Amino acid sequence: MNFIHGNTRRLLMVAGLVLAVGHTPAAAQDAGQTAFRMAVAESALHQDEITAFYRSNGYSAIWVGDAPEHVARRAALINALSSAHLHGLPTGAYVVEGLLALMKNARTPRELGAVEAALSLAFVRYARDVQSGVLHPSEIDDGLVRPVAVRPASEHLSAMLADDDGAYVAQLAPRSSQYRALMKQKLVLQELIRHGGWGPTVPDGKYERGASGAGVLKLRDRLVAMGFMKPTASPVYDDAMVAAVQAFQRAHGLEPDGVAGQGTVAEINRSPADRLKSVIVALERERWLPADRGERHVLVNQADFSAKIVDHGRVTFQTRAVIGKNTHDRRSPEFSDQMEHMVINPSWHVPRSIITKEYLPKLRANPNAVRHLEITDRRGRRVDRGAVDFNQFSANSFPFAMRQPPGQSNALGLVKFMFPNKYNIYLHDTPQKSLFAREVRAFSHGCIRLAQPFEFAYALLARQEEDPKAFFHRILNTGKETKVDLDQPVPVHLIYRTAYIGPKGDVQYRRDVYGRDAKIWDALQKAGVVLPDVQG
Structure with a gap:
């Protein structure tokens, strides 16, 4: 006023x-x-x-x-x-x-x-x-x-x-706690920029326990300025610095090994102005979301490679996730929908795009390729590969479907979670468990793979089954494809947030793996949004 x-x-x-x-x-x-x-x-x-x-x-x-x-x-x-x-x-x-x-x-x-x-x-x-x-x-x-x-x-x-x-x-x-916290972080960053930021950047290199020298001193000073360690006169990469680097890595979605390698140093050197752009983009993204997210909802943050169940504003379950590969036809889209059911022991009905782009060329070269997949006609009858000349078909004329039966090696693993949508996106298990150990987890065709799909299922079923784990495994052990409806559909929000506020009020930043936030920032600038108090 x-x-x-x-x-x-x-x-x-x-x-x-x-x-x-x-x-x-x-x-x-x-x-x-x-x-x-x-x-x-x-x-x-x-x-x-x-x-x-x-x-x-x-x-x-x-x-x-x-x-x-x-x-x-x-x-x-x-x-x-x-x-x-x-x-x-x-x-x-x-x-x-x-x-x-x-x-x-x-x-x-x-x-x-x-x-x-x-x-x-x-x-x-x-x-x-x-x-x-x-x-x-x-x-x-x-x-x-x-x-x-x-x-x-x-x-x-x-x-x-x-x-x-x-x-x-x-x-x-927006009345969400996330929006209010992001606005506060915007003010914090603006004030920080007005007072000179976090000081000199850290020279490229790899810094680890026992190291010393000018680069270590600049790393120490920047971590102190960022609030990840207390001021110290130590010139050595000691236990305090290891702990500080680990804290920084956790706050930026990096593997917390305590070593300041190329990736960690690059993130440490990001300017407050860059972080401010991420916060402003996050505010715009928050305005796009539905005001009513659902008292219970599933939140998949693609930039964080995570999937969460949120109950009354509190995260009650969280697991690592794999998202779509960073190519034009595989990036996971962003939208909201309602999860209606899960399928235990699912078949994988191969999407048409994958059939024609990946499997048809292999079948032309060798009709016995990809034997783990059944080829079926329009009536669902299994096709004899040896009786078909696959070279006669183009991507447009290929008349068959392909399906992988339930099993341990199924591409969807042993359970999938469905919120039917025109993008054919859902959450599912995977036999490729090693991918969850990666720092950047963008490998799928677009669907979201979960590191702990069974536990995710137990959490969803807990509201309708007295013993959700026993219920789940009783069906799983049959080996039969079984649809299980959720008594109460659960909203699912697939988002992409490179800046967000954690449950303890801690600011979290992630890399812009798809480059989407850079596009949004450019568009906001063209619309007239500026960085306050930032010169040049």
Whole structure:
């Protein structure tokens, strides 16, 4: 509100002239109302939703007037627009100075109508930006298939018209604890940048226990500046530094071996400005998510290579995950859906794209290739490989399906978790357990592989089975493909977050393995988002 206090009361009260028409002759009053309405309609000419709203309510003013509610709404809006940078929004988009000038200079009903329309236009844009995001995800990357709920302008305007104290404006931003914590981290980073950041970077190299020299000193000083170790005069890579490096590695998704190798040094040398970009992108991403995530939901953070079950805001189960390989046709998409069932002892019905791109060339060279897969016709009957000339088929004309029966070596492992979607993405077990030991785990065709799929199943079944482990293994031991419905579907959110706040309030950063956040940041910059207090 300091921004408002710096202006005169007349600045906020000037629109009260509209209500003064009641003290003029009827003819003049009617003329004034007509001029006001025409100005509103003309000023919002190309904004059909806004003009329709005003037509439907007889051009009742939201902002222009000298009643307490008009003053409160104007103050709340101008305060929100002038504070938009706190949310990482493009502050220049709301032309606050221009709005203030319009309000200050408005005298006639026509000018006041222009003020009314201008404030509504700015309000609707701000409301959508802060609630649903500045960008349209699908326009940024084809893996961002998440639809974003955008409230109609009429709903925002109606809510504001019914609001007597301007509180609605303050309720527009996401209410999640993650969003609030990210906003705090944004302020922390901005303050850090203003005071010079984390100091000199660390020279390239490999640093480990017992090492010394100038590089070790710079590593020590940077870890101290980052808050991962207490100040010390020791010039040696000692136990304290090992512990500090491990803490840094855990906070950045690196293998916590206590050795500052090439990957760890690269992350240590990332600037506060780079981290600030990640936080601003994370705020935008948070605005894209559904406001209601579900009291119980599954959260897969692709950048963290993890899958979690969250109950009432608390992580109750977590496991490592493998995501899609970093190629155009394999990257895991981002969207939300409802997990409806699991399949124990699943068959793998090979996706058409994999059949034609990977297996058809092998079958052309050798009809006995990939013998672990059954080839079936349209009726599901098994095809005799020896009776088929696979060279006659192209990717478009190949008439068969392929299936891998249940078993230990099945590509889906022994259980899969289904939330039916047009992208054919689901969570599943895998026989390739060694991949979970890797630091970067992007190897699949797009589906999410789980390191602890059985335990994940027990956690899901715990709400509907007295002994979920025994229930699961009783079915597993039959070796038969069995569908198990979840009594209560569980929302699943496939996200990608390179900056997020951990359960203990600790900030966590991850590498941009798909390069998606870099694209989002570029798009935010083009939309007018800037790094505050960052030169160059």
